[in-house]
Amino acid sequence: MKRIILMISLVLGVMMLSGCAAKENITIKTYKDEKVNLAGYKNYQWLVGGNILVDDGQQWRARAYDINRFVERKIADELYNRGIIKTQIKPDFLISYVVGVNMDAIKEKVDKNGEKYFANVPEAGLGIVFLDPITKQVIWASNAEGSVHLELSDEESKERIAYAIEQMFTQF
DSSP: OHHHHHHHHHHHHHHHTOOEEEETTEEEEEEEOTTOOGGGOOEEEESSOOEEEOOTTOOOOOOSSOHHHHHHHHHHHHHHHTTOEEOSSSOSEEEEEEEEEETTOEEEEEOTTSOEEEEEOOEEEEEEEEEOTTTOOEEEEEEEEEEOOTTSOHHHHHHHHHHHHHHHHTTO
């Protein structure tokens, strides 16, 4: 079990450091095992409950809603829309995810005169991993990352997370 969690953490860590296909200031990157036919999968099981990895400085404030529950519901909705349901017996694949927040992220920016400078731009990321229950190999993984917007309301935050998850599953 420790080996599986370590593997998931490694995959998500690598994915959280990279990205492509930016939309709405959210960047999505997806990996799919070409040998796997995801269309044949009909049920899943959660491997590990969601985790939120927060910055060490404790600058990020939690939302008034349960982000883990919201993320799990959105993932389940996306799977249900594809005819894939949760099961406790012989799942076709296992799911895990992680949400990360880095309030100390620094990015290069350009001012109005075209001069480059570095500024603090807090970032957040969501990684979802599907594993084969027998081989424990990653069969599908997706990552969304974007800047943290502390000024957003909880509803706006939910809309942003929902959008990210929808975009992640367009590449399923």
